[in-house]
Amino acid sequence: MRGSLIRALTGALGLITAAAGQLATAGPVAADSVVVGGRPARITDAPWVVALSSRDRFGGTRAGQFCGGVVVAPTKVLTAAHCLGREVLGGEPWEVRDFVAIAGRAALSGHEGQEVRISDAWVNPDYDPTTNSGDLAVLTLVSALPQSYVIGVARSGDAAYASGTEADVYGWGDTTGNGAYASALRTARVQVLPDSACERAYPGGFGVRYQRGTMLCAGDPRGGKDACQGDSGGPLVAKGLLVGLVSWGSGCGQAENPGVYTRVSAVLPEHF
Structure with a gap:
């Protein structure tokens, strides 16, 4: 998430930290809230946007949303590597029993779309949590999303x-x-x-x-x-x-x- 000084890791983590009465002293603060100066978006216009969720970890008020992600293949979702840190998830990604990607849903309280369980997580081995360089991870879904949810990736020089x-x-x-x-x-x-x-x-x-x-x-x-x-x-x-x-x-x-x-x-x- 983005906080004061350098945007803190995730909004959800900030809420957990505050609840514990502690002060977060992360390095590069990751942007974990959107969107300042923004407007409502229709999921039909951006079907490749997903919410990453764990109600067990982050509560049910906002469907357990703690980070975002983007569909780049029917079973692959990209997200930030720092979203999968132990300080965020409380353990390794595979240890979070209800870790899902919520797809096809704009309102977190809604029931449209689908919640697809995460079966595997690859974190960029060159990711440096101190500098946030290489901040990328790839999540694998247990079942495929429609091809219409996939967005293309711009290549170098595009x-x-x-x-x-x-x-x-x-x-x-x-x-x-x-x-x-x-x-x-x-x-x-x-x-x-x-x-x-x-x-x-x-x-x-x-x-x-x-x-x-x-x-x-x-x-x-x-x-x-x-x-x-x-x-x-x-x-x-x-x-x-x-x-x-x-x-x-x-x-x-x-x-x-x-x-x-x-x-x-x-x-x-x-x-x-």
Whole structure:
């Protein structure tokens, strides 16, 4: 999730931490809420967006949603690697008995669509939880979703990655940056920004350094539109293709602190 300083890992984790009366001191704070400055989204317009859920771990109020994901093959869902950390799930992914991907459902309280159990999880072996570089994981579903749910992935050099390209980010996270989590899917229109924008915002020092090889910079140059806590692992889509996954950032919707996304083309293995 994205919190103050550098967006915290996930909204759900933040709720757990708060309930325990503790302070989260994570490194790169992952965006785990969406969508600041956004609008309601219809699942029929974005059937490839899924909510990752465990009611046993996160409660039933929001159907156990704690991160987002995106369908890239009928049985494969991409998400952020940090969403699968032990500090988030309380154990390994295969130890979470009710770990599911909720597909075809915009309102978390609804009953449409389907909840598909996760049978396997692959975490990028090059993922560095200290820097959030390589923040990507692949989930395998026990049963296939319709081919119509699948979105294509932009490859390296695709025009979708060009600076200034309009892009849409999706999620069920924080809509204000102050813990107001969405109960239904939302989206915000941002744009791909030059790497230099995030290199200025995140040069290292006391914070985390932006790494252009594995990360993608996106936001609204004027501020006000962004992913936020609870949106981690959700998709950033440009020209109809997946270009990024919500990963981390500082604050939510701040013009001087763009969102940082996993650069999918650089991290996803070709065999996926």
